[in-house]
Amino acid sequence: MFIPDNVEGISFTNRPIAVPYNYRIIYRISQIILIIYYCCNRKACSLEKIHITSTALSTKDEMEKLLQFLDKENESYILVRFNPAINRAIDFALAEDILIRQKNGLFKLSTKGKKYMDNIVKDKDLFIFEKLNLSNIGTKLTEDRINQLISLWRGSYV
């Protein structure tokens, strides 16, 4: 690198970097809780479902793709993205005792989680768009449908 002679030295200040809101722990956890509330009849939910729904919430395009997939019974393929940030959020939620992992591998809300869920659902100013979109998806994305999708991967990639 060229440094002019009259420059004695260069110093750098380490400044904190910005974190996008959807990479905040509490935001993601709240999102996952909403997914369980709106799309799973408040019952347990698989990891794949959380990933698929959370991806759909990220942009308008993704949401449309998912809705299309759900509307057509026979059109049976969408790309599933696995976001490590979601896995980390789930880890934190498990450790904080908000989510519970059942024996069959599905996740459900603890009492603590449910209490928190009530708070977010009740607040009309929070997650306005997310709530609308999630209620559009509703319970249409069933675990059966996801298993069917996963079984396709075997055929396509092995």
Add this chain to the structure above:
Amino acid sequence: MFRVNRLRITVNTAAGEFGFDEKFDKRINFIASYENTKGKSSCIEAIYYCLGLEELIGGKKEKTLKPVFRKSVEYQQEEIAVLESNFYLEIQNKNLEIITVYRTANKQNFDSSLVTVFFGDMNKLDRGIVRSEDMYLHSKGSATSNKGFHMYLERFLGWELPEVPTYDGIDRKLYLQIVFAGIFIEQKRGWADLFATLPTYLKIKEPQKRIVEFIIGLDSLTNEKLRQDHKTSEMELKSGWTKSYNNIVNTLKKVRCKIYGLPNSPTILDENYHDKVSIFRTHNSDEEVPLSEYILELNKNIENINRKEVKVGDNIEDLQEELLSLNEKISDLQKEVYDKNNELVYEKGSVQSLIHSLEIINKDILNNKDTLKLKKLGSSEEWLINKNLCPTCHQKIHDSLLPQDIHYEFMSIDENINHLDAQKKMMEFAIKSHKLNISNIEDTINWLEKKLMNFRSIAHSINNDIYCNDENLSETVIRKKLSLEIEIDLLDEIEKDCKKDIIAFKELSNQWRDLIAKKKKFPDEEFTANDRVMIKKLRDYFTLNLQDFGYSSIVDKSTIQISDIKLLPTTEGFDMKFDSSASDNIRAIWAYTLALMQVSNKFSGNHPNLLIFDEPDQQSIIANDMKNFFQTIVSFEFDCQVIIGITMKDEETRKIISDLDEDDYRLILLEDKAIHPRKNAKRWDVMKKINDPNDDAEVQGILQAEIYENTPEEIYRFMVEDIVDTYIENVTSNSIQGTCTIEALDEEGDDFTFDARYEIEFDSEDENVITNIEINLIFD
């Protein structure tokens, strides 16, 4: 004067209702106990809490309260879980208006920053016949907005709190919680120093001084306010000036003119300043000529044209040459317009993409704010991940879902929001400047196109001229002349308008001169002569009190002064605290707090004439000094109220209190815990039947009442008052009176009858509204 009439606390526990309910109706009101930890401070803190002043205890909302209101009540060696607590405080102002303030702690579905004000006393409140209004605390605007409780309290106290400078450079209202730091002396920190409980996060400069100024009503505060007024009018003048200036500049820009010699910010202009102001027109590309000269030149051109032969045949050669050069100019202009249009497209594109980015940022800000709210939701506040701790290993983590082993520093959500806000501002600024560019380019294009049109029509005229009969009149000459005349007219008008505007600056300049003169006249001295008298009086009262209370650390009291800089007592230029023993420090706090009230009353200042001392017997003060302290309070000639929390450990203290005149004090002795089961609450059947011959009414049925603080007679009165106005119908006049007979039951359940004479007045406009009701009970 401000008064605390009554305090009622009800604590709902798993084992029934606990509570405290006492009146404070004398000059000195002791909340006393023989031992410690009986709940004196809990009661006093409840007063703070009801007034929304819990920041003086050190914090906000219910967490500042004692555990007895939040967690558990100890009763007969048992811990009983607290479900919720309710606080009622009846207060009265100098106009004898009475209100009851209600606030909760730990109550489900009730935000503890909400305060309900009932416009009536507690007896009325018990019967539910008072209007109420919800107000809030501790949020932005609670001191300045109409729905804010402190704004209400300020008006109730008859105060008008001044705006004072802060370290942020903005002026803020002197908050109530700051003023009360000089009025309520809290037990734990209050005795450390004068105004020790001042909340500091409010960033007000020299808060102690402001308190003293406000309480005793010094002129220096009014001066401060005048200074503020000057500042505002200065701002107004500045913006007015800039606006007029920009107006002229923009008008001139449209005809490619500039103005010189007119200052763009307020200045005092001399008499003939307008001669020095000149308007220049940009000629060709960057040559500038005075507008008047330019107009002259245009006139000369017209003369030239006039001199020319107007017949085509006479200047056919000239015409041909001119056509050639004109065509050249036209193609140059076309190219320029084309370039400018390209620029315009680029600028518009930039604006669009910036607007898109701005939308994204706005969404980000919104989501970040949501995240912040999620963090603060009651049910998530205690989560470890919200304290940036790992829930498994309790190590520090950073608040991000990126891998935790990245060793960057991450912004907190607040910082993130600020960061985004800054970006948003930058975007908005960029959009604004691009938009300015667009309007500039559009102006230029407009101007170029006008010019182009003019050239084209001249070219057209030349063409016509060349191909027509030689004897014809030249169209070109006439057109040129016409267009020149139009331009001259336009410029003349604009020049005239501008001159008028420039002369209008004289008025602004005069206002500016007056303002500067006013500012010059402003006293350099901070305190007026009047202020000096008050400060001297403060010193006198203070030293007198010190003497009475047995202050002995400084023998020569004449060295004690009130410092101009802080308005606090100093000795030989140093803070008096340094020269005082621990117990003398307590005496100084007594003396100064009382002196403030004394001076305020002497000069009709703003002191509410209410003082609260929690445990003034700190540092084993000698009993005799304590006695003098009480005697001083009793001896005040003005009306005032003092609430004192005190532990009567020894016989001496008890004697001091019992030696006081009975009319002067009320002793609320807590033999048990202050918060005790409400044993005296008792339900009993009160009334069986009410006969009113006046209205042929007969109300039957048993009415129940709960006796708590009231005498049975009061209960009967409330009952009658409640019932009478329910059965009275068809009211034709503004008032009605009558007598009814009541079959009642006494506390033992025995029957008896009594008469009640009533007189009810109705609102003249709405007969459903009762304005006054008077009941007289007649017992045999």
